[in-house]
Amino acid sequence: MNRLQQPVATLAGIGAQTARRFEKLGIRVIQDLLFHLPARYEDRTRLTPIGSLAAGMTAMIAGKVEFADVLPRGRKSLIVRIADDTGFISLKFFHYSASQLHAFAPGALVSCYGEVRYGYAGLEMTHPDYRIVADTDGFSLETRLTPVYPLTEGLGQTVIRKAVKQALALCEYDARLLTDWIPEPLLHELRFPTLQEALQTLHTPGEPAASAALQNGSHPALKRLAFEELLSHYLSLRSAKSKIQSCRAPVLAGDPAAADRFVRRLPFPLTGAQRRVITEIADSCRKIQPMMRLVQGDVGSGKTVVAAYAALLAVSSGYQAAVMAPTELLAEQHYRNFSAWFSHFDIQVVLLTGQTKGRQRQEILEALKSGTAPIAVGTHALFQDGVEFDRLGLCIIDEQHRFGVHQRLALREKGRQSSIRPHQLVMTATPIPRTLAMLQYSDLDISVIDELPPGRKPIVTSVIPADRRHEVIARINGWVAQKKQAYWVCTLIEESEALQCEAAEKTAEMLTEALSGVRIALIHGRMKAAEKDVAMQAFKQHQIDLLVATTVIEVGVDVPNAGLMIIENPERLGLSQLHQLRGRVGRGDSDSYCLLMYQPPLSEMARRRLGILRDSNDGFVIAEKDLELRGPGEVLGTRQTGAVHFKIADLARDADLLDNIQQIGERFFNEVPDAVQPLCDRWLGASIHYAEV
Numbered sequence: 001m002n003r004l005q006q007p008v009a010t011l012a013g014i015g016a017q018t019a020r021r022f023e024k025l026g027i028r029v030i031q032d033l034l035f036h037l038p039a040r041y042e043d044r045t046r047l048t049p050i051g052s053l054a055a056g057m058t059a060m061i062a063g064k065v066e067f068a069d070v071l072p073r074g075r076k077s078l079i080v081r082i083a084d085d086t087g088f089i090s091l092k093f094f095h096y097s098a099s100q101l102h103a104f105a106p107g108a109l110v111s112c113y114g115e116v117r118y119g120y121a122g123l124e125m126t127h128p129d130y131r132i133v134a135d136t137d138g139f140s141l142e143t144r145l146t147p148v149y150p151l152t153e154g155l156g157q158t159v160i161r162k163a164v165k166q167a168l169a170l171c172e173y174d175a176r177l178l179t180d181w182i183p184e185p186l187l188h189e190l191r192f193p194t195l196q197e198a199l200q201t202l203h204t205p206g207e208p209a210a211s212a213a214l215q216n217g218s219h220p221a222l223k224r225l226a227f228e229e230l231l232s233h234y235l236s237l238r239s240a241k242s243k244i245q246s247c248r249a250p251v252l253a254g255d256p257a258a259a260d261r262f263v264r265r266l267p268f269p270l271t272g273a274q275r276r277v278i279t280e281i282a283d284s285c286r287k288i289q290p291m292m293r294l295v296q297g298d299v300g301s302g303k304t305v306v307a308a309y310a311a312l313l314a315v316s317s318g319y320q321a322a323v324m325a326p327t328e329l330l331a332e333q334h335y336r337n338f339s340a341w342f343s344h345f346d347i348q349v350v351l352l353t354g355q356t357k358g359r360q361r362q363e364i365l366e367a368l369k370s371g372t373a374p375i376a377v378g379t380h381a382l383f384q385d386g387v388e389f390d391r392l393g394l395c396i397i398d399e400q401h402r403f404g405v406h407q408r409l410a411l412r413e414k415g416r417q418s419s420i421r422p423h424q425l426v427m428t429a430t431p432i433p434r435t436l437a438m439l440q441y442s443d444l445d446i447s448v449i450d451e452l453p454p455g456r457k458p459i460v461t462s463v464i465p466a467d468r469r470h471e472v473i474a475r476i477n478g479w480v481a482q483k484k485q486a487y488w489v490c491t492l493i494e495e496s497e498a499l500q501c502e503a504a505e506k507t508a509e510m511l512t513e514a515l516s517g518v519r520i521a522l523i524h525g526r527m528k529a530a531e532k533d534v535a536m537q538a539f540k541q542h543q544i545d546l547l548v549a550t551t552v553i554e555v556g557v558d559v560p561n562a563g564l565m566i567i568e569n570p571e572r573l574g575l576s577q578l579h580q581l582r583g584r585v586g587r588g589d590s591d592s593y594c595l596l597m598y599q600p601p602l603s604e605m606a607r608r609r610l611g612i613l614r615d616s617n618d619g620f621v622i623a624e625k626d627l628e629l630r631g632p633g634e635v636l637g638t639r640q641t642g643a644v645h646f647k648i649a650d651l652a653r654d655a656d657l658l659d660n661i662q663q664i665g666e667r668f669f670n671e672v673p674d675a676v677q678p679l680c681d682r683w684l685g686a687s688i689h690y691a692e693v
C-alpha cells in the first residue's frame with residue numbers, strides 16, 4: 001500500500017486520540033495532511049522596533065521588562081511593560097500564574113509575537129506568544145515564515161506542524177508516492193511548480209518575501225493547487241458526460257404531423273429562439289446517445305412550451321416523458337398547461353407531488369408503470385423510490401439550480417431498468433455567467449432562448465423607501481380600478497419560513513383594511529397545497545385583484561394580467577432571485593411595474609445592487625454585474641443545495657483561473673485520459689460520485 005494512504009496514526013507521535021482529532025479536520029490518511037494547507041503565515045523572521053508599531057499590526061518584538069504587575073481594573077490581569085530603545089508596549093494576560101509573574105522580573109529580556117491593539121495605557125499585545133531569554137544572543141529568530149494551520153479542539157499547531165513535516169519527508173524520500181497528474185509540458189506552459197514543489201512551498205515557505213503572495217493567494221504554489229482542484233471538478237462532470245454518451249438512448253424521432261399540429265394549435269407563433277432551441281433538442285433526441293442539454297432562458301422567455309414540445313417528441317415516438325418542477329405550485333401550473341396543450345392529442349398527463357396520496361397515488365403509479373400515462377408532471381416526488389416508468393424516454397427538469405448537481409446525476413439513474421437511458425433536458429431561468437456555468441454544467445450541452453415573445457415591454461422598476469408605503473397602497477387602488485392585478489411580496493430572512501409567512505399574513509390583514517374595495521388573497525409556503533392552488537387559480541381567473549405572497553411565487557408563476565409587483569425588503573435578497581420574482585410581471589403586452597420597497601437606511605452595496613436591477617431587465621447582464629459586485633462564490637453559492645464546494649480554490653480569488661479551465665480541461669481529457677480518474681479521486685474522493693454515473 002502507498003505509504004501516504006496509511007492512517008495518520010502510523011506517524012510518530014500520533015496516538016489513537018490525536019488521530020480522532022485529526023479526523024475532525026477531515027484528515028484520515030497521511031496524504032490528507034499534505035493538502036491541509038496553512039490558513040495563514042506568521043513572519044517571525046525579523047524584529048520590529050517597538051517604536052514603529054501601530055494598532056492592527058502583527059509583529060515580532062523584543063524588549064526589556066520595565067515592570068510587571070497585577071492590575072485589579074475590571075477583570076484582574078497581569079500587565080507587563082517592555083521597552084526597547086525606540087519605545088514601550090504593554091503585554092496583557094487575563095490568565096496567568098504566580099511563576100509567570102515572577103519570571104517577568106524587571107530587566108528580563110522578552111521576545112514576543114502577537115497582534116498590536118490600542119489599550120488603556122497605549123499600545124498593547126494580549127496573550128502574545130512570548131519567550132524569556134537570558135540575553136540578546138538568546139533570541140532565535142525564525143529563518144522561515146511560520147505556517148499557521150486551521151485547528152480543532154485539542155489539536156495544537158505543534159502537533160500539526162510535526163505531522164505535516166513527517167508527511168513531507170516521506171514525499172521527499174520517495175517522490176513516486178505522490179503522483180503529479182498534471183503533465184510537465186502543461187505545468188511549464190502555465191508556469192506552475194510541480195505538485196511536490198508547491199506543497200513544500202506552502203507548508204515550509206522559505207522566503208519571507210513570499211509572504212504577501214502567500215497571504216493573498218496569488219503565489220504560484222497556491223494557484224497550482226487551486227487550478228488542479230478546479231480542473232478536477234470540470235473533469236469529473238466531463239467524464240460523467242462521456243460515460244453517459246457511451247450508453248444508449250431511445251431514438252426519439254417524433255412524428256412531424258403531431259409536432260405540426262401542436263405548433264399550429266398554440267395561441268401564439270413560436271419565437272425564432274424557441275424554434276432554434278426546439279431544433280437543437282430534436283436533433284439531439286434523434287441520436288442514439290442520451291441527450292444532456294441545458295436550456296437557459298430568461299424569465300418569461302417561454303421555456304414551458306419548449307418543454308412540452310420535447311415531451312411530445314418522446315410520446316409520439318412511443319416513450320414516456322417526466323417533467324420535474326421545483327415547487328408544487330409550479331408543478332401544478334405545468335400540469336394545467338400540459339393538460340390543455342395535449343387535450344387535442346388524447347395524451348394523458350398525470351400530476352405526482354408529495355401531496356398525491358392514497359388511491360390516487362396508487363393509480364398514478366400503476367399508470368406510469370404500465371405506460372398508460374405517457375406524461376408525468378411533478379416535484380422531486382416523481383423520482384423517489386417506488387416510482388417506476390414503463391418506457392421513460394425523456395426527463396425534463398425545470399429550474400435545475402434548485403436541485404443541484406447531485407440530484408441531477410441521481411435522476412439519470414431512473415431510466416436504468418433497462419440498458420437504455422432517457423434523454424435529459426434541464427431548464428433554467430437563472431443565467432449563470434459562462435465561466436461559472438462550465439463548473440456546474442460541463443456535463444451538459446447548452447441551448448439559450450435569447451429572445452422574449454414579441455410585444456413585451458421592459459418592466460419599469462423603482463427603488464423606494466418603506467416610509468412611502470401609503471403612496472404605494474394608493475397606487476394599488478388606482479391600478480385595480482383599471483381591472484389590472486398586482487402582487488405584494490413579503491420577504492424576510494430566507495431561513496425563517498415561519499416568520500416570512502407570519503409577515504405575509506400581517507401584511508394581508510393590513511392591506512385588507514387599507515384597501516376595502518380590493519379583492520385580496522394570501523399565499524405562502526405553510527398553506528396546504530390545495531389551499532395554495534385555490535388561491536392561485538382564483539388569482540389566475542381574476543377573482544382576486546391583489547395576491548399577497550411570500551417568495552413561493554418566485555419561479556414559474558404566470559399570470560399575464562398581473563403587471564404590478566411590490567417587493568418588500570428587496571435589500572435582503574440576491575439579485576438573481578429578485579430578477580426571478582420581478583419576472584412574474586411583464587408577461588403580457590401592457591406596461592408593468594416593480595416597486596422595490598426597502599427598509600432605510602440602505603447600505604452603499606445594497607443601493608448599488610438595487611440600482612442594477614432598476615437599470616436592467618436582462619438576466620444575463622444582472623448576473624454578470626452581480627458577479628462583479630459579490631464574487632462568484634456568492635453568485636453560485638446562494639441557496640444552492642448542490643453547489644460545488646472547494647477545499648482550496650476560492651472562486652473569487654481564483655477567478656483568473658476559470659478562463660482557462662474549459663480549454664485545458666478538454667485537452668487534458670483527450671490527451672491524458674488515464675490521469676482523469678486519479679485526479680478526480682484526489683480532490684473529490686468518495687464524497688462526489690460524478691464519475692460513477
Ligand SMILES: Nc1ncnc2c1ncn2[C@@H]1O[C@H](COP(=O)(O)OP(=O)(O)OP(=O)(O)O)[C@@H](O)[C@H]1O
Pocket residue numbers: 268269270271274297298299300301302303304305429453454555556557558560583584587
Ligand atoms: N412565442 C410566444 N409568443 C407569445 N407568448 C408566448 C410565447 N411563448 C410563451 N409565451 C407566453 O409567455 C409566458 C411565459 O412563458 P413561460 O411561462 O413558458 O416562461 P418561462 O420561460 O417558463 O418563464 P419563467 O422562467 O419566468 O417561468 C406564458 O404566458 C406563455 O404562454
